[in-house]
Amino acid sequence: MNTPSLSSAGRQRGAALVVGLILLALITIMVVSAFNLSSTNVQSVGNMQLRDEAIAAANRGIELVMSSAFTAAPAAQTVDVDIDNDGTMDFHVDFARPTCVSAERIAGASVPPSSLFLGSSFGVTTSNAYRTVWDLQADVSAFDQGTVAHGTAVHVHQGVRVLLTEVQYNAVCNV
Secondary structure (H helix, E strand, O other), X not given: XXXXXXXXXXXXXXXXXXXXXXXXXXXXXXXXXXXXHHHHHHHHHHHHHHHHHHHHHHHHHHHHHHHOOOOOOOOOEEEEEOOOOOOOOOEEEEEOOOEEEEEEEXXXXXXXXXXXXXXXXXXXXXXXXXXXXXXXXXXXXXXXXXXXXXXXXXXXXXEEEEEEEHHHHHHHOOO
């Protein structure tokens, strides 16, 4: 039976302890790095979700503006949007004044069918009509309710084509 002598134990002088501490330090650094990387990824995904929700809020606001007679008297307006339908407003959508960016004159006899809210003002007897293109711009910001959404903001442009009578065109479209 061989028993280690006292002289061989004295020669090691804690080498296993030093190697163990180095390995423990390396493992700790790897765990901390993995934690930081995963929390950064979670933040990125959260930011993308908030951005997508803000764009959805802008689209909902644009649909509300387009469904109104916005060409009758173009004006800046504000719409508050509850994107998750929980009863609290999540996003604040500010619309700049809609601008008529282009117009094309078309003959009354060739006026194509239009949307319902324009009604029967477009008949075969209409002398002139205009196919107009409008620019709707929405600036969306999140309500500050102490949530992570603070600071979320997007800017959205939407082009809309609207058929106007000559009277409506002369009143609101200065192209």
